[in-house]
Amino acid sequence: MNAPVTAQRSAQSSSSQPQTGLGALWRPALKQAFVKLDPRQLVRSPVMLVVELTALVTSVLCFVPSPTVSTALGVQIALWLWFTVLFANFAEALAEGRGKARADSLKSGSQGLMASKQVGAQFQSVPASSLRKGDVVRVEAGELIPGDGEVIEGVAAVNEAAITGESAPVIRESGGDRSAVTGNTRLVSDWLLVRISADPGESTLDRMIALVEGARRQKTPNEVALDILLIGLTLIFLLVVATLQPFARFAGGDLPLIYLAALLVTLIPTTIGGLLSAIGIAGMDRLVRLNVIAKSGRAVEAAGDVHTLLLDKTGTITFGNRRCSAMVKAPGVATPELAEAALLASQGDDTPEGKSIIEYLASLHPMAVPERSGMTLIAFSAETRLSGADVNGVAYRKGAVDAVLAYLGLGRSDLPAPLAREVEKIAQSGGTPLLVAGNGRLLGAIHLKDVVKPGIRERFAELRAMGIRTVMVTGDNPLTAAAIAAEAGVDDVIAEATPEKKLARIRAEQAEGKLVAMCGDGANDAPALAQADVGLAMNDGTQAAREAANLVDLDSDPTKLIDVVQVGKELLVTRGALTTFSVANDVAKYFAILPALFAGIYPQLGTLNLMQLHSPQSAILSAIVFNALIIVALIPLALRGVHIQALDAGQLLRRNLLIYGLGGLVAPFVGIKLLDLLLVGLGWV
Structure with a gap:
């Protein structure tokens, strides 16, 4: 194949993350707060649109002479109403700003990018934006991969820092489960022939930009x-406020229109209405910071309600490679002799298992290793299932039980009874026993085990406390699977798993009304990923897995699914908590303001004015000020999210009702009374 003429031009990619601190974002967010006053933008938030229209009406009424409402009071009410709208817009803009900085960085990295597209037997330089699904491109070392695709030829190291922030290169090759590549990542060695798998606007980069740009995010x-x-609550309170004037007129009194307009704003759920969009955008931002791309917001919400979590054992629960965890010496053999033989026999074993034996022995029995030039190494192979070294005429061997026994000319019955029992015990525990021989003599055994990742048991315990059931999926035999499952602390296990078994388990759980989440990276995981309510695919996995899933992890870390569940729960709980607080606020404000407002018309209502507000004017202004300030106070909570503790749904509901429900009822009484005293003391009413 002829190498194409390199004609790639692109902006410098950077692995550094954009600054998203509040200090760097508040200025543009403040500007956007005014831009978002456009009713065409506010129509996405019906409650805040009502507040803006009310502010407009109130602003006009300020200049209409009224015997009961002074111009100064009217101006104050109008200003606080505008303040309410602006700060709701500010909260949304602040949430959007966190992602837009990263979106701008990602966009700049792909501007002007060229690609070497295969046309017949030749390659032509074309703009990357012109590539379509199915096109084949060649990428050389130092060039950017022009789009998402699958490697069809070649092996190379790829730096994915521009997407994941991780600078360590990863290997991508044709075939297998590590063939997918991501656009805007850089080749650091060799070359690749890539078949583009996404049309413009559908790539990982495009989805990432759309996700972090909150304005484009679908509800x-x-x-x-x-x-x-x-909207329903707003219509109800609109009806309530509209009927107050007839009641007042019937009693021979009158309520100024500006009071009714202000009262409407204080009663409708402005708190959650002003923060709802910011909560959603901030939740997506937390997901992006985890380097997870959501194809739909529904997947994130479903993650928050997941009942069952299917996790692949290898690489998720365990490190994936068996590691040396112990040594057992044969009768009459000294520990140093066994250690030295195992160390020498492992010198020719370049497998992860062989390296783990060397690491284990180096930490427990530091010893000098002869120069390799003085040894004859026997590399491990699948055929012999042995590795070893010949040193100074002495042969050292290590390998599978049957392979070492055959090498020594022995049978299973020739194993010393104590050693035979230990080998059997290792096998029954789910581990792999290896025998070690030196100078024609059996010296002992090595225990290889699939090591469970530290802290994973505690994480499963947290999920269990939240009411989420964990299921380990593995191709191991039932005995090995049960041993690892017990050590990891999962609730259930699927041993000797096949695509059909995974699919059947997911469907069985869903038939019981449960939401199921699963992670995978291989083509054989695609059916289960598509069936699951939440499917998390690894970005370095197969194209089939990425297309079947509704979430893609750019870091290719299967344990990320646990974090996604956490984000989903935080998103749902934050919305629920602030909705509870807002509705409770509205109820409290209704009973706090109306007695003071009607005391002059219905003197009997004076007994219900438990807060002893100074006057109808101070009551309505205090309520408007409180209504505006409470949004400001809750912006940090909306952006940060409500922290999720290890509680089940019932406990979580009781906790939130106590904190946000009771808090929402008490806060208006306390806040409005304090503001009433302050405003009267300042002489503003």
Whole structure:
């Protein structure tokens, strides 16, 4: 194959993450708060649109002479109403700003990018933006991969720092489960022939940009449902406020229109209405910071309600490679002799297992290793299942039990009874026993085991406390699978797993009304990923897995699924907590303000004015000020999210009702009374 003429031009990629601190974002967010006053933008938030329209009406009424409302009071009410809208916009803009900085960085990295596209037997330099699904491109060392695709020829190291932030190169090759490549990542060695797998606008980079740019984010079903609830509550309170004037007129009194407009704003759920969009965008931002791309917001919401979590054993629960964990000496053999033989026999074993034996022995029995030039190394092979070294005329061998016994000319019955029992015990525990021989003599055994990752048991315990059941999926035999499952602390295990078994288990769980999450990277995982409510595919896995899943982890870390569940729960709980707080606020404000507002018309209501607010003017202004300030106070919580503790759904509901429900009822009484005293003391009313 002829090498193409390199004609790639691109902006310098950077692995550094953009600064997303509040200090660097508040200025552009403040500007956007005014831009978002455009009703065409506010229509996405019906509650805040009502507040803006009310602010407009109130601003006009300020200049209409009124015997009961002074111009100064009218101006104050109008200003606080505008303040309410602006800070709701500010919260949304602040949440959007966190992602836009990274989006701009990603966009700049792909501008002007060229690709070497295969046209017949030749390669032509074309803009990367012109590539379509199915096109084949060749990428040389030092060039950027022009789009998402699958390696069809070649092996190379790829730096994915521009996407994942991780500077360590990863190997990508044709065939297998590590053939997928991501656009805008850089080749650091060799060359690759890549078949493009996504049209413009559908690549990982495009999805990432769309996800972090909150303005383009589609509302999730939960947000849509909340919008419907908020619109319903707004209509109810609009009806309530509209009927107050007839009641007042019937009693021979009158309520100024500006009071009614302000009262409407204080009663409708402005708190959650102003923060709902910011909560959703901030939740997606937390997901992006985990380097997870969501194809839909529904997947993130579903993650928050997951009942069952299917996790692949290899690489997720365990390190994936068996490691040396212990040594057992044969009768009459000294420990140093066994250690030296195992160390020498492992010098020719370049497998992860062989390296782990060397690491284990180096930490326990430091000893000098002869120069390799003085040894004859026997490399491990699948055929012999042995590795070893001949040193100074002495042969050292290490390998599978049957292979070493055959090498020594022995049978299973020739194993010393104590050693035979230890070998059997290792096998029954799910480990792999290896025998070690030196100078024609059996010296002992090595225990290889699939090591469970530290801290994973505690993480499963947290999930269990949240009501999530964990299921380990493995191709191991039931005995080995059970041993590892017990050590890891999972709730259930699927041994000797096949695609059909995974699919059947997911469908069985869903038939019981449960939401199921699963992670995978191979083509054989695609059916299960597509069936699961939450499917997390590894970015370095096969194209089939990435297309089947609704979440893609750019770091290719299967344990990320646990973090995704955490983000999903935080998102749902934050919305629920602030909705509870907002509705409780509205109820409290209703009973706090109306007695003071109607005391002059219905003197009997004076007994219900438990807060002893100074006057109707101070009551309405205090409520408007409180309504605006409470949004400001809750912005940090909306952006950060409510911290999820290890509680089940019932406990979590009781906790949030106590904190945010009771807090929402108490806060207005305390806040409005303090503001009433302050405003009267300042002489503003």
